[in-house]
Amino acid sequence: MFFNRVILGLSTGAFYSLTALGIVMIFKVTGVMNFAFGNMAMFMAYVAYTFVEQGTGPLVAFLLILPIAGIFGFAVEKYTLRPIRHLSHTSMLIITLGILMILEGLSTQLWGTQYKAFPELVSGKPFIFRGDFGILVFRRQDILLFAVLGAVVIMITIILKYTKAGIAIKAVSENEKVSQLMGINPGKVFSWSWIIGTAIGTTVALLGAPRTYISPMMMVFYQLQGFTAAVLGGFDSLIGAVVGGLALGVIENLVGGYISNELKMTFSLMVIIAILLIRPQGLFGSRDIRRV
Amino acid sequence: MKRLFIVVMVLLSILTLAEVGVYKDKVVIGTFQALSGPYAVIGQEMSKGMNAYFNWVNRNGGVYERKIELIIADDQLNPSKTVVEVKRLVESDKVFAIVGGLGSYGCLAVMDYLEQNRVPFVYQGAGTSLLVNPPKRYIFAVQPDYTFEGQLIAKFLVENLNKKRIGIIYMSNDVGEEGRAAVKTRLEKYKMKPVIEVGYNPLETDYSALAINVLNANVDSIVIYGFITDTVRWIKTLRDYGISAPVVTTYANADPAFLTLGGKQVEGVYLTGWVPLATPDRPEFLRDYQRAVAIFQETYPNQPMSSYAVAGFIAAEVFVQGLLRAGADLTREGLVQALETFKNWDGILTKDITWGPNLRRGKSSMYFMKVEKGVFVSVTDLMTLQD
Numbered sequence: 001m002f003f004n005r006v007i008l009g010l011s012t013g014a015f016y017s018l019t020a021l022g023i024v025m026i027f028k029v030t031g032v033m034n035f036a037f038g039n040m041a042m043f044m045a046y047v048a049y050t051f052v053e054q055g056t057g058p059l060v061a062f063l064l065i066l067p068i069a070g071i072f073g074f075a076v077e078k079y080t081l082r083p084i085r086h087l088s089h090t091s092m093l094i095i096t097l098g099i100l101m102i103l104e105g106l107s108t109q110l111w112g113t114q115y116k117a118f119p120e121l122v123s124g125k126p127f128i129f130r131g132d133f134g135i136l137v138f139r140r141q142d143i144l145l146f147a148v149l150g151a152v153v154i155m156i157t158i159i160l161k162y163t164k165a166g167i168a169i170k171a172v173s174e175n176e177k178v179s180q181l182m183g184i185n186p187g188k189v190f191s192w193s194w195i196i197g198t199a200i201g202t203t204v205a206l207l208g209a210p211r212t213y214i215s216p217m218m219m220v221f222y223q224l225q226g227f228t229a230a231v232l233g234g235f236d237s238l239i240g241a242v243v244g245g246l247a248l249g250v251i252e253n254l255v256g257g258y259i260s261n262e263l264k265m266t267f268s269l270m271v272i273i274a275i276l277l278i279r280p281q282g283l284f285g286s287r288d289i290r291r292v
Numbered sequence: 293m294k295r296l297f298i299v300v301m302v303l304l305s306i307l308t309l310a311e312v313g314v315y316k317d318k319v320v321i322g323t324f325q326a327l328s329g330p331y332a333v334i335g336q337e338m339s340k341g342m343n344a345y346f347n348w349v350n351r352n353g354g355v356y357e358r359k360i361e362l363i364i365a366d367d368q369l370n371p372s373k374t375v376v377e378v379k380r381l382v383e384s385d386k387v388f389a390i391v392g393g394l395g396s397y398g399c400l401a402v403m404d405y406l407e408q409n410r411v412p413f414v415y416q417g418a419g420t421s422l423l424v425n426p427p428k429r430y431i432f433a434v435q436p437d438y439t440f441e442g443q444l445i446a447k448f449l450v451e452n453l454n455k456k457r458i459g460i461i462y463m464s465n466d467v468g469e470e471g472r473a474a475v476k477t478r479l480e481k482y483k484m485k486p487v488i489e490v491g492y493n494p495l496e497t498d499y500s501a502l503a504i505n506v507l508n509a510n511v512d513s514i515v516i517y518g519f520i521t522d523t524v525r526w527i528k529t530l531r532d533y534g535i536s537a538p539v540v541t542t543y544a545n546a547d548p549a550f551l552t553l554g555g556k557q558v559e560g561v562y563l564t565g566w567v568p569l570a571t572p573d574r575p576e577f578l579r580d581y582q583r584a585v586a587i588f589q590e591t592y593p594n595q596p597m598s599s600y601a602v603a604g605f606i607a608a609e610v611f612v613q614g615l616l617r618a619g620a621d622l623t624r625e626g627l628v629q630a631l632e633t634f635k636n637w638d639g640i641l642t643k644d645i646t647w648g649p650n651l652r653r654g655k656s657s658m659y660f661m662k663v664e665k666g667v668f669v670s671v672t673d674l675m676t677l678q679d
């Protein structure tokens with residue numbers, strides 16, 4: 001039973017990891033907590049739904065929407081946040097809250113008030129395993145989710161390690177001013193982080209859509225858990241986001257199984273507070289050390 | 293001087309006698325709905341149902357030559373906003389009554405305020421029994437409450453389907469808890485207990501771990517007290533885990549969206565219902581429904597009428613009937629007395645509404661329906677707990 005719960009926890013946690021990755025990617029580089037992260041992904045899910053409605057399969061819609069999501073993230077950063085970047089981070093935070101509300105209202109105006117069903121990207125009967133551990137059901141979509149998480153992690157690692165854009169992202173997140181002196185254009189780097197972050201968020205929305213259904217609220221839970229996972233893993237660490245998400249999923253399932261399902265979230269958050277009391281920077285976050 | 297005194301006295305007496313919100317040519321009423329925010333999906337639809345019906349009444353001359361003016365306050369289904377909005381409606385907009393407020397928590401938040409201020413509150417888009425139990429003079433409920441419904445579900449499972457091992461899956465909030473308690477109360481009458489009770493957070497998106505508990509409990513039937521998205525999610529998870537026991541769920545899910553989202557997975561699911569199904573075998577209901585859709589589409593051409601719009605339509609229909617019975621000299625007390633005369637009243641979509649002194653639960657009968665080949669089909673006639 002324990003094994004069963006851990007596996008199910010990892011499956012739930014994969015969603016949290018991906019969400020946290022998207023949030024951290026934007027925060028790490030631009031220092032902005034993007035409160036509109038979930039709603040931007042939700043809006044893109046509605047656009048993908050329109051493609052499916054027009055007759056494209058869900059997979060084609062998914063492939064079409066990723067570049068659109070990237071452009072959307074680019075536009076939001078370039079035209080709403082960058083002009084006020086010199087003011088303060090609080091102003092940018094308020095802008096993201098504004099975008100959150102605009103997209104929420106706009107989505108019901110454009111697509112109506114009914115929930116929309118979005119098909120699974122891969123369909124078919126789930127894989128069922130029975131043994132001493134009880135029964136374990138793997139939906140094909142869950143397996144795809146793991147694969148996507150793995151692919152995103154590998155891709156981000158390659159980009160950050162081996163490409164100029166990736167090295168620039170790392171440099172700007174370390175020190176914006178110094179990297180500028182080294183000939184890096186921080187504006188471009190900000191754009192890239194928003195492009196990648198928004199595309200990751202959209203991936204979560206589309207993978208989750210068969211369960212959450214497309215509605216203005218579809219990303220609320222994922223965004224909440226994504227933030228929590230990012231805090232747990234360390235807000236400035238991409239690996240932390242992945243591990244934090246998976247850990248949160250497992251903690252939740254173990255608490256739900258052995259203590260109380262109704263208090264699952266409460267207990268999970270208590271565990272996380274306990275961890276943060278010992279490591280305030282999160283599991284993989286770096287400590288902010290300043291010269292006195 | 294004497295003439296001026298008389299004029300002032302006459303004006304004063306008119307002002308004193310005139311009821312709040314009632315004018316020569318109109319009655320101003322208010323409602324609170326989630327027009328924006330995440331629950332706008334429900335609030336906008338319910339508002340449409342009300343608007344459509346009132347527009348139709350107004351186009352046909354109004355009630356005693358008074359048009360009905362509806363002010364819709366947007367509370368985003370947030371009870372703290374509901375309180376502010378309803379106070380504004382009552383104190384600034386001077387509405388005559390509140391009709392068709394949406395959401396259990398919002399309705400409960402303003403229930404005492406409206407009662408104390410003697411403002412009639414007709415139809416709540418809510419299923420909590422606290423609104424009608426104990427009865428309050430100015431609060432008139434139409435929708436069945438979950439305490440009544442939960443007991444009827446248990447009765448149906450035991451007496452109609454002969455089930456012995458009943459499991460309850462419920463949202464961990466007031467709605468789910470009330471439903472669960474009601475099912476258990478009725479089961480106790482049969483000297484039975486649920487074999488498993490599973491509470492869940494409706495925001496969660498994966499119930500796999502909980503489904504294992506249900507699987508191990510070996511249930512022969514399941515009651516799900518959840519709303520559309522999480523109920524469909526539950527049913528899909530249960531079926532993935534090979535649990536094929538029949539599922540019964542609340543009337544709140546009897547919406548076309550339940551069929552669209554659930555697809556084949558919701559085949560065979562039982563639901564309670566209180567608005568008659570417009571099926572070919574009941575031509576009288578079909579005719580009523582077509583009439584309602586025609587009225588609805590006069591205001592919203594070519595738009596389908598969702599179950600939330602139906603709820604709004606019924607709220608408006610019941611209120612207008614109350615106005616008609618209250619007579620031309622409209623007062624709040626007159627409306628209350630008029631509503632208390634409803635006895636098994638049938639409107640276009642509204643059926644079997646009864647109120648009386650100390651009786652504020654409008655519906656005390658429901659029927660059961662089943663999803664068959666992608667449509668709702670009724671499987672029982674109206675049932676009461678006393679049958």
